[in-house]
Amino acid sequence: MNIYFSALSIFFKIGLFTIGGGYAMIPLIENEIVTKRNWISKEDFLDLLAIAQSAPGVMAINIAIFIGYKLRGIRGSLATTLGVILPSFIIILVIAMFFHNFKDNLIVERIFRGIRPAVVALIAAPTFNMAKLAKINRYTIWIPVVSALLIWLLDFSPVWIIIAAGVGGFLWGKMKKKEC
Numbered sequence: 001m002n003i004y005f006s007a008l009s010i011f012f013k014i015g016l017f018t019i020g021g022g023y024a025m026i027p028l029i030e031n032e033i034v035t036k037r038n039w040i041s042k043e044d045f046l047d048l049l050a051i052a053q054s055a056p057g058v059m060a061i062n063i064a065i066f067i068g069y070k071l072r073g074i075r076g077s078l079a080t081t082l083g084v085i086l087p088s089f090i091i092i093l094v095i096a097m098f099f100h101n102f103k104d105n106l107i108v109e110r111i112f113r114g115i116r117p118a119v120v121a122l123i124a125a126p127t128f129n130m131a132k133l134a135k136i137n138r139y140t141i142w143i144p145v146v147s148a149l150l151i152w153l154l155d156f157s158p159v160w161i162i163i164a165a166g167v168g169g170f171l172w173g174k175m176k177k178k179e180c
Helices: 003-017 022-036 042-054 059-102 106-133 142-154 158-179
Strands: none
Touching: 003 022, 003 059, 022 042, 022 059, 022 106, 042 059, 042 106, 142 158
């Protein structure tokens, strides 16, 4: 099967059946691209994920672009991006056409209330997997915890956290290099 069509169909399927956005897609993408098909390594996936999170824009589209580009350049990016965008576009188009028919439906409201906890779990699972891949241990766990608390409780901008982490990592690397 053509890799472009395969990539498009994989990302279409993931986009169609994933509720919760880009972060909820991460374990599914990893399973399909890294585990099942071995198209990229776990390390490359983690690197692409870090870049996708750092880049401005929608996480699902960013990761699709970077994985597609890693696989087959610009054409690969187009295939994966189209695959991840089309399901949402089609679903939103259908909902917009029929929203007035079910916007006050109690059953629909209850369904969405039941979906919310599952979405939280879908977002939490890749967080723990990323922590494991990033080799976060008892000595470094304070960095993501303090970062999350600063963003959540003190309303710090994630941009400043990323800049501080980058500068801190650079300085730490220079210090370690001097020790050697």
